Amino acid sequence: KQEVTQIPAALSVPEGENLVLNCSFTDSAIYNLQWFRQDPGKGLTSLLLIQSSQREQTSGRLNASLDKSSGRSTLYIAASQPGDSATYLCAVNSNDYKLSFGAGTTVTVRA
Amino acid sequence: EADIYQTPRYLVIGTGKKITLECSQTMGHDKMYWYQQDPGMELHLIHYSYGVNSTEKGDLSSESTVSRIRTEHFPLTLESARPSHTSQYLCASSESGGYSNQPQHFGDGTRLSIL
Numbered sequence: 001k002q003e004v005t006q007i008p009a010a011l012s013v014p015e016g017e018n019l020v021l022n023c024s025f026t027d028s029a030i031y032n033l034q035w036f037r038q039d040p041g042k043g044l045t046s047l048l049l050i051q052s053s054q055r056e057q058t059s060g061r062l063n064a065s066l067d068k069s070s071g072r073s074t075l076y077i078a079a080s081q082p083g084d085s086a087t088y089l090c091a092v093n094s095n096d097y098k099l100s101f102g103a104g105t106t107v108t109v110r111a
Numbered sequence: 112e113a114d115i116y117q118t119p120r121y122l123v124i125g126t127g128k129k130i131t132l133e134c135s136q137t138m139g140h141d142k143m144y145w146y147q148q149d150p151g152m153e154l155h156l157i158h159y160s161y162g163v164n165s166t167e168k169g170d171l172s173s174e175s176t177v178s179r180i181r182t183e184h185f186p187l188t189l190e191s192a193r194p195s196h197t198s199q200y201l202c203a204s205s206e207s208g209g210y211s212n213q214p215q216h217f218g219d220g221t222r223l224s225i226l
Contacts (some may be wrong), residue, residue, distance in 0.1 A: 043117075
């Protein structure tokens with residue numbers, strides 16, 4: 001059974017600092033890995049999807065890397081802004097479309 | 112932009128009532144999913160569907176049931192609500208095709224409270 005862990009559980013940084021969010025998973029036989037953002041009381045917004053054959057994926061200030069052999073992914077957010085405050089979830093697709101989620105990292109960016 | 116809608120957004124209801132949570136998507140996606148999320152915890156898959164008349168139970172045991180009579184509609188039903196069903200329920204959908212490159216798109220969720 002795939003286990004997904006996100007560390008740290010919470011993170012507080014001053015505006016402008018770069019964010020580094022970590023995700024690890026136990027079974028390296030994955031199809032893809034997806035990063036989501038969740039605002040309080042809301043659903044999930046997809047940020048990036050990395051295929052198992054890819055090493056990284058970029059969108060604007062966001063960059064996600066994937067090291068499948070070691071079971072790790074990292075989400076980098078450059079030059080953080082207060083609007084980046086949210087919970088970031090990592091989800092691994094390793095079993096026929098079904099996603100296994102981590103518990104998330106709650107980010108607070110202080111103005 | 113993904114178009115997936117869940118109603119109601121919030122529901123507070125008494126024990127023993129029958130509840131149906133609605134989920135609709137306008138993207139023509141074959142695959143749809145229901146997740147349950149308790150505050151500060153992981154999402155857990157409770158039901159999924161690969162298409163019309165196809166439904167399967169997910170990894171987390173749930174007393175709810177689902178149906179898929181139309182591609183765009185995937186309602187979840189609780190026949191007799193209990194306080195233990197209090198949670199947030201999130202619906203998602205994804206395209207068919209290559210399993211490796213189709214992201215899941217989520218609705219805003221239904222926050223359910225059973226008194």
